[in-house]
Amino acid sequence: MRTMQTVTEKGLDHSILPMRLYHKAKKLGIWDPRDIDFTKDAEDWAGFSDIQRAILLRLCSLFQAGEEAVTRDLLPLIRAISLEGRLEEEMYLATFLWEEAKHTEVFRRFLDEVACEKNDLTAMHGPNYRAIFDTQLPASMERLIHDPSPAAQAEASVTYNMVVEGVLAETGYYAFYNMLQANGKMPGLLRAIGYLKKDESRHIGYGTYLLSRLISEQDEIWQVVQRRIQQLMPYAVGVVSELFEVLNQQLDAVAAAGEELFELDQQDFMNYAMKQFQSRMNVLERARGKSVDEIYHVSEATVGVLD
Ligand SMILES: [Fe+2]
Ligand SMILES: [Fe+2]
Numbered sequence: 001m002r003t004m005q006t007v008t009e010k011g012l013d014h015s016i017l018p019m020r021l022y023h024k025a026k027k028l029g030i031w032d033p034r035d036i037d038f039t040k041d042a043e044d045w046a047g048f049s050d051i052q053r054a055i056l057l058r059l060c061s062l063f064q065a066g067e068e069a070v071t072r073d074l075l076p077l078i079r080a081i082s083l084e085g086r087l088e089e090e091m092y093l094a095t096f097l098w099e100e101a102k103h104t105e106v107f108r109r110f111l112d113e114v115a116c117e118k119n120d121l122t123a124m125h126g127p128n129y130r131a132i133f134d135t136q137l138p139a140s141m142e143r144l145i146h147d148p149s150p151a152a153q154a155e156a157s158v159t160y161n162m163v164v165e166g167v168l169a170e171t172g173y174y175a176f177y178n179m180l181q182a183n184g185k186m187p188g189l190l191r192a193i194g195y196l197k198k199d200e201s202r203h204i205g206y207g208t209y210l211l212s213r214l215i216s217e218q219d220e221i222w223q224v225v226q227r228r229i230q231q232l233m234p235y236a237v238g239v240v241s242e243l244f245e246v247l248n249q250q251l252d253a254v255a256a257a258g259e260e261l262f263e264l265d266q267q268d269f270m271n272y273a274m275k276q277f278q279s280r281m282n283v284l285e286r287a288r289g290k291s292v293d294e295i296y297h298v299s300e301a302t303v304g305v306l307d
């Protein structure tokens with residue numbers, strides 16, 4: 001016979017971070033991709049040059065496929081957490097998966113209704129991007145189906161939360177948001193990305209919490225985390241370089257034509273990625289030797305959750 005936690009004296013623990021994230025997600029994660037007004041975006045798009053459109057389309061294709069990948073790959077982690085009977089974490093993860101589905105929806109809406117793009121954009125993804133999204137991410141998540149061990153969970157979370165969300169998505173949204181905001185174009189897309197940034201801060205916050213908990217429960221996990229980061233960093237840096245290899249040529253062409261679209265500075269982009277990444281690594285390192293109870297009650301600010 002199974003015991004249901006919520007009919008025992010345990011009830012639900014509203015004080016632990018995942019449950020606080022769950023309550024936050026119910027308030028902040030309920031925006032509807034269909035409510036975003038893309039009218040001005042469609043006008044802006046019509047006024048862009050071919051090169052300007054090509055740049056935006058390339059960035060959107062990376063975000064679009066990335067959001068689909070994280071929607072499709074999260075389930076094994078939810079199952080692993082559920083099998084451990086961590087009901088509050090599972091409740092939070094239910095909001096997580098639904099948010100990724102909406103992120104997938106909103107980019108496709110943009111491609112359909114603003115860019116009116118019907119072509120296959122797969123060729124825009126370089127070898128490093130494909131290594132992460134076609135191989136490393138699905139393999140580390142699917143491994144949890146037959147091996148839900150703490151080490152496998154740590155490798156999956158480093159891949160999904162620290163590298164894909166923490167380095168690639170968050171940095172990508174940061175760059176995209178800044179460049180669009182600076183020139184007042186694409187207000188609908190800008191609004192969507194504003195929502196995405198908040199949602200992602202909860203996702204990465206949960207990942208930081210999960211890894212901290214695994215490290216505090218078993219100190220060897222810290223080595224697992226470091227090893228996995230070393231494996232993946234060359235690919236993550238490769239994604240940025242292969243993107244800028246193409247973008248720099250296109251941006252030069254935009255500048256040569258005297259067009260003003262936006263500036264995208266590779267160094268600024270990398271600096272931001274590394275700063276965010278390092279601050280999370282510091283949180284994880286500090287989890288060593290902490291009690292699990294302290295980790296449960298970590299603050300939203302410590303794990304970088306936005307309001
Ligand atoms: Fe997302
Ligand atoms: Fe996410």
